[in-house]
Amino acid sequence: MNTIREDFEERIEENELLNCMRCGFCLPACPTYVETKSEVHSPRGRIALMKAVRDGEIKEYEEVEHSLNVCLGCRACEPACPAGVNYGHMLEEARAIFEEHKNHSFKEKTVRKTVFHKLFPNQKRMEQATSLLSFYQKSGLQKTTRKLGFMKILPKHMQQMERALPKVSQSKQPEEAIFKAEGETKATVAMFRGCLMDTMFRETNQSTIKLLNKAGCDVVVPDTQNCCGALHGHSGEKQGALELAKQNIEAFEQVDCDYIITNAGGCGAFLHDYDYLLKNDAKWSERAESFVSKIIDFSSILVELGFMDHHLDVPSQVVTYQDSCHLRNVLGVSEEPRRLIQAINGADYVEMEKADSCCGSAGIYNITQPEMSMQILDHKMEHARATQARTIITSNPGCLIQMKLGIEREGQSDVIRAIHLADFLLEAL
Known part of the structure; x- marks a missing residue:
């Protein structure tokens, strides 16, 4: 079996590491650097650590792995980088290498197997x-659990997260x-339906389909599709x-379609x-490229098809928008959601300062790195206020759960609510 250094040499390209010019343009874009002012928690600092591992200059990897785990993976450094460094790809490859060399406890192995392979x-x-x-929320068990104080055994932010979870729909x-x-x-x-989006947020998926139908789209939902794999990759x-x-x-090769639609920034990114993930697989690389060429966020196609021409109206209210990091930084979608919101009568749109910075959710980051996540969220809520x-x-x-947690x-x-763009647009119809 290869050593960690040998895997870094084989799987993380030296030219990609050397593309980083240490110019520092990434620093103000990086939430963890902004919070800590530590180069160890900056994109260029993490790239330097990866290069040091590859070059054999670091023999003890604990600090390197910690630095990579503290990274949100928001990829805000990528559009800020004048050299076009593909930081996100290197981050995920480095995490995969460390994971493959790790000796987990029985408990950790069980949890990871349950989450990543079974669930x-x-x-x-x-x-x-x-x-x-849904049963927990609607049977009275949730109220009883809170009343008896059972939730107090959890950390405070987990108690708050339990309250922020969306009410799960019973709709089939x-x-x-x-x-x-x-x-x-x-x-x-x-339509890519997603795992969380098609269970905990099923109503949002249904809203998205209704919006697409209204815009003139026939929507096909392939039955054999699965989780996108983002949680695994990160x-x-x-x-x-x-x-x-x-x-x-x-699954999507079975459908003759113009686009593959996503309504979750993290899944879409x-x-x-997929083309990068499968670039070294001769059987799948071209198929992945064809798949990727059709990916589009639902807001982009709504704008393309002139959805704003419909009469859109909500009760008078001040609204703001929090960017999904991956939607903005990977798919390059930021103006389309704003154009759709600003087309709604009664929606007084106010741009949030640093709306393009991470809210601290980052998949399960708010569980694995709660202190940093809550620090970032508290600053985000200052801007929202x-x-x-x-x-x-x-x-x-x-992002939606994290903003609900912040509220x-x-x-x-x-007095304040957080809502998915698709649900808000359906309200406006």
């Missing part, structure tokens, strides 16, 4: 888990796989991510990186 890749198990959450997934456009068909699209479970990527490519918005809109389930931490859940 997320299995939609039926995801639905069962969501049903348990429609059996039909094709949803016809209203009026003239302008495009045929295949957590060093590269093999699991590869397997899920192949399943999804195969990882799907967009300054807008005086009563509605905070976002385009990713993790809960502020004690403002009675």
Whole structure:
């Protein structure tokens, strides 16, 4: 078996590491550097650490791995970088290498196997888990648990997160796989439904389909698709991510469509990186490139098809928008959601300062790195408060839960709400 250094030499390209000019343009874009002012927690600092591992200058890896784990993986450094360094790809490869060389305890192995191999890749198990959450919320068990003080055994931010979880819908997934456009068909699209989006946020998926139908899209939902693999890729479970990527490519190859639609920034960005993930696989690389060429966020196609021409109206309210990091930094989508929001009568849009910076969610980062996550979130809520918005809109389930958590931490859940862009647009219809 290779050593960690040998794997770094084989799998992380030296030219990519050397592309970093140490210019520092990434520093103000990096949330963890902004919070700590430590080069160890900056993109160029982490690249320097990766290079030192590759060159054999570092023999003890604990600090390197800690630095990589503290990284949010928001990839805000990439659009800020004048040299076009693909930091996100190196980060995930380095995490995968460390994960492959790690000796987990029995408990850790069990948890990782349950989450990465048993739960997320299995939609039926995801639905069962969501049903348990729904039962907990609606049976009275949630109220009883809180009343008896059982939640107090959890850390404070986890207690708040339990309160911020969305109310899970009991609505069933429609059996039909094709949803016809209203009026003239302008495009045929295949929808990536996601694992969390199709269970905990199923109503948002249904909202998205209705919006696409209204815009003139026939929507096909392939039944054999699976989890996008983002959680696996970000957590060093590269093999699991590869397997899920192949399943999804195969599923969408069965559909003759103009676009593949996503409504979750994190999923969309990882799907967009399938060509990189499979670049060394002769059987799959071209198929991955074809798949990636069709990926588009739902807001982009709504703008393209002139959705703003519909009459859109909500009760008068101040609204603001929190960017999904991956939607903005990987897919390059930032103006389209704002254009859609600003087309709504009654929505007084106020831009949030640093709306393009991470909210601290980053997949399961708010669980694995709670202190940094809550520090970032508290600063995010300062900027949200300054807008005086009563509605905070976002385009990713993790961001949505994190903003709900921020509202809960502020004690403002009675006057401020967080909502997915698709649900807000459907309200406006």
